[in-house]
Amino acid sequence: MRIGIVNDKAPLVDILKKVLLSDGHEVVWIAHNGERAVEKCSNDVPDLVLMDLIMPVLDGVSATREIMKKSPCPILIVTSSVESNSSKVFEAMGAGALDVVATPKNGPDGEITGGQALLAKIVVIGKLHGNGRVREHAKPLAKERVIPPLLAIGSSTGGPSALAELLGGLPADFPAAIVIAQHVDGHFSENLALWLDSQTEIKVALARSGRSVQAGHALIAPGDQHMLIKPGGIVELTDGPGKNIYVPSVDVLFDSIRLGGFSKHSVAVLLTGMGADGARGMLDLRNIGWMTIAQDKESSVVWGMPGSAVKMGAAREVCSIGDMAGLLVRHFKKLFQELK
Template sequence: MERVRVLVVDDSALVRKLMTTMLACDPAIEVVGTAADPLIAREKIKLLNPDVLTLDVEMPHMDGLTFLENLMRLRPMPVVMVSSLTVQGAEVTLRALELGAVDFLAKPSSDLANSFGQSAQEICAKVKQAATARPRARTAVRKLEVPPRLSADAVLPRVQTSGTRGGSPIIVIGASTGGTEAVRVVLESMPPDAPPILVTQHIPEAFSGPFAARMDRCSAMRVCEAQDGQPIQTGHAYIAPGSHHLLVMWDGAKYVCRLHDGPPVNRHKPSVDVLFRSMAASAGVGTIAVLLTGMGDDGARGLLELKQAGAATLVQDEASSVVWGMPGAAWKLGAAAEMLPLDHIAARLLALARQPHDGASRT
């Protein structure tokens, strides 16, 4: 089997050395070169033809984002960003994912005595997975033209009543690698009165708040980082915080968000399986669930539980996924009733939401 050829780009000699050492732990990876700045990297890409690039952001001569944007326009290739897990690092990394980076990893620390093995394992896994990805630059999304649907409220106001379990359907989304952009495409296509949406995206704690803020700016819905006990409302989308699992519970009058500080599930916290299971228990047939691009299989079994509970279930197709791990695992498990390209998913979610949610009628 051919080894994955990697070019490490970072202005820090220490980080270049640490990255090279960790990648060398995997016999399936070969570090073919390093570069201290984008100008050197540009020439080494031409000379060495690497399979994957690891890229720092703050570098001399040209910042990493500008270099990434030029690279994805002129020579698209899998890029893994090396990021600091800070609010500022989150903003830059999310922008890099918009521009076409496949994934990101934490910048290695000089003190790796207690974490070298775990860090090396994560870095090697992400680089090998990136080598199989289909890099793509940000896609322009044509927003859905959804005509307003008038009800009797336009003529006669209705007396406000408390919510019931038989009310509006709830949409739940799970995603990982490539998912920040896939989630954007879905949320950007939603009207302001869309059914409530809950999202579990595998993302670090420092990134989930900035990610929710970015989604709020690009969507007609109100998007926020979920809080414990927060009521789930039409026209709102809730992003799982990177530090807790997100669940949906019925509190006797309405659905609310619940945050759970339990152990990682499928090595993830938040976990898609946890969100999907909570929906199967609390909403069942009133759920519309979709599993988007991502590495691994988190969410596959939860999606099957939802399908068995009568929910409508979808997955993103392989051609439009950056990594068809999670949706592919769910499809092979028989957990999804439909498989669609990314740019068709929002319209299908809205169509399903307009149908009576009795399970059998959703076709």
């Protein structure tokens, strides 16, 4: 894979080069600040950019945003300050970065630590960028109607910001239970849930096995496990990746809901994201009568997942992220008026 490195610290650049070259990757260019990265990417778009967060002149968030506007390509945030700069990581992911990983470093004996974690991320991104996808079918579950209805959401690249805008537009008394599968690193899931909770009146929490879904509450799948919703609205987390390159998988979530016999008045949503995860699962839900909504191309950072759903006829509605909360509120308001 042809890879560009963006980092202002020479020792860390050397470590990154060693890790990449040891696995057969090619370093096509190096930039020591975000501004230079934007320039270099415009002149030579690589297969992947390893983007640091904290840099002079132009930081990683702004550089990611500019690259995605001018010469879009896969971007992986590689930073030594993951935990202390969680808000910046979410901003970068909202701007189009695919994922985040800690910068490899020299250990006490001179060996490099963290290199395998970086290489593993690169393998997954390579598969995603090629739209590689193998679905895992959830086991059939006994049918059972569940109250409240569900709002099931799948998202990936650009998802954190889209989720914040969507959830931020919902009232605290929103009548549906919300379940979310966002492609994110497992070490970062708790911070994502906390950050989203601070952006909305909806209660947002990390999903736990055995927990029940509730109206006006959102549960987000951990980044290293699949989330299934069993009959009765009970959460089940399963270890991945299995045959899926997406963990958590939106298709696995959607399949569990379809096979669990949930209310056909429920809604499935696909937000911005690379690849096609969730599109087939959404089509299956539409075919059994669900309302299905895809984010439009104009407001998506990457129109992969929602675009795939639109192309295969899985989406009943296509709308901007700014209009989506209003559409959902109207849908459920009409539903409950009809049920009275």
